[in-house]
Amino acid sequence: xxxxxxxxxxxxxxxxxxxxxxxxxxxxxxxxxxxxxxxxxxxxxxxxxxxxxxxxxxxxxxxxxxxxxxxxxxxxxxxxxxxxxxxxxxxxxxxxxxxxxxxxxxxxxxxxxxxxxxxxxxxxxxxxxxxxxxxxxxxxxxxxxxxxxxxxxxxxxxxxxxxxxxxxxxxxxxxxxxxxxxxxxxxxxxxxxxxxxxxxxxxxxxxxxxxxxxxxxxxxxxxxxxxxxxxxxxxxxxxxxxxxxxxxxxxxxxxxxxxxxxxxxxxxxxxxxxxxxxxxxxxxxxxxxxxxxxxx
Numbered sequence: 323x324x325x326x327x328x329x330x331x332x333x334x335x336x337x338x339x340x341x342x343x344x345x346x347x348x349x350x351x352x353x354x355x356x357x358x359x360x361x362x363x364x365x366x367x368x369x370x371x372x373x374x375x376x377x378x379x380x381x382x383x384x385x386x387x388x389x390x391x392x393x394x395x396x397x398x399x400x401x402x403x404x405x406x407x408x409x410x411x412x413x414x415x416x417x418x419x420x421x422x423x424x425x426x427x428x429x430x431x432x433x434x435x436x437x438x439x440x441x442x443x444x445x446x447x448x449x450x451x452x453x454x455x456x457x458x459x460x461x462x463x464x465x466x467x468x469x470x471x472x473x474x475x476x477x478x479x480x481x482x483x484x485x486x487x488x489x490x491x492x493x494x495x496x497x498x499x500x501x502x503x504x505x506x507x508x509x510x511x512x513x514x515x516x517x518x519x520x521x522x523x524x525x526x527x528x529x530x531x532x533x534x535x536x537x538x539x540x541x542x543x544x545x546x547x548x549x550x551x552x553x554x555x556x557x558x559x560x561x562x563x564x565x566x567x568x569x570x571x572x573x574x575x576x577x578x579x580x581x582x583x584x585x586x587x588x589x590x591x592x593x594x595x596x597x598x599x600x601x602x603x604x605x606x607x608x609x610x611x612x613x614x615x616x617x618x
Contacts, residue, residue: 323530324452324504325479325521326415326441327463332389334359334380336396336404338370343395346419346467347374350393353470354454354461359383361392361407380411393449393465394418401445402427409440417465418444418515428513435515442515448485448507451492468492468507476501478614479525481518482537483510483544484565487607491535491563494611503531510539518548526556533559533618535610536601540566541587546595553599561614563604564592 333350337343338360348371351357359377360370366378377383380392392413396404401420408416409431423445435442443450449466453473464470472489474496482488488507495502506521508514518536525531534556538545545564552560567589596603604613 323528325524325528325531326443326504326506327391327450327452327465329354329452329454329461329463330356331391331463332356332358332387333391333393333463333465334361334377334383334387334389335374336361336380336392336394336408338362338374338376338395339365339368340395343393344370346395347393349470350464353464355463355465358387358389380407380413384411384413389413391415391465392417394420394444396420398422398424402431405431405442405445406434409434409438413440416440416442416515417447417449418442418509419447419449419466420444421446423511425511425513428511432513432515441520443506444509444511444514446511447509447514448488450504450506451502452504453502466507468505472496473505474499474501476503477530477532478502479521479528479531479534480505480537481521481525481534482507483518483539484537487537487563487565487610490607491537491610494608495535498611498615500611500615503528510541512542518544519551522548522552522556522560526558531558533614534561535614536560536562537610538562538564538592540564540589540592543587545592549592549595549599549601552601559614559617560599560601561604561610561617562596562601563607563610564589564596565607567593
């Protein structure tokens with residue numbers, strides 16, 4: 323079992339005819355993901371790689387293929403509308419990879435998501451991978467830009483604001499012969515869809531997830547909120563890492579949300595919240611997997 327996506331999940335790619343979206347759609351196909359449709363307005367009727375039909379709208383793609391999930395590779399000025407199109411079409415999940423979407427656009431998206439059936443992962447995220455079986459864990463579901471070959475099917479859930487630290491944690495686990503149930507990069511923008519807490523709750527309820535690595539960074543309070551819930555509710559061992567311990571206050575570091583302002587969102591406060599919740603904290607990124615395995 324896994325969370326959010328499985329090898330049976332049918333996926334459409336918004337922006338599949340662009341160079342970036344097309345390249346990662348091809349990599350997902352090679353990984354074994356069921357990419358059943360693409361959407362690019364004005365290019366309906368074409369095919370991608372002679373096998374994936376392209377539609378003008380998400381609604382047409384859903385009606386023709388039964389897809390439930392979308393990957394958004396659409397330029398920033400148009401990405402919010404692409405997400406909203408997925409919401410209007412009743413998709414279960416939209417994974418937005420696009421970086422640089424205006425905050426005001428995402429505020430409107432956040433409001434539109436309220437009361438809908440659609441869950442958003444991202445924006446500005448690496449996406450989600452549920453590893454499959456076989457060589458290089460092929461046959462799973464890869465949505466986004468994460469390198470598929472680093473994953474291995476198993477029982478550790480990974481959730482992170484940082485794309486590269488997601489890959490680091492996954493590769494550490496795989497190199498130690500330990501596989502993953504699902505790996506979720508939630509993105510580092512200040513206004514996003516799915517939070518650490520949302521994913522932690524799903525991992526806690528998933529019988530095939532036996533341990534969790536949670537990676538956060540400076541800025542905001544999402545990690546503290548997740549830690550408070552873990553302290554009172556989580557039944558599984560959790561290891562954590564907080565990036566940005568050396569970041570100067572008031573200066574943006576990497577993600578748009580990774581900024582300490584008004585004394586809030588510091589690495590020290592987040593690490594203290596983790597420790598109070600019983601989460602074992604890695605001192606450096608290179609220790610993330612070992613810390614979890616020691617706890618387990």
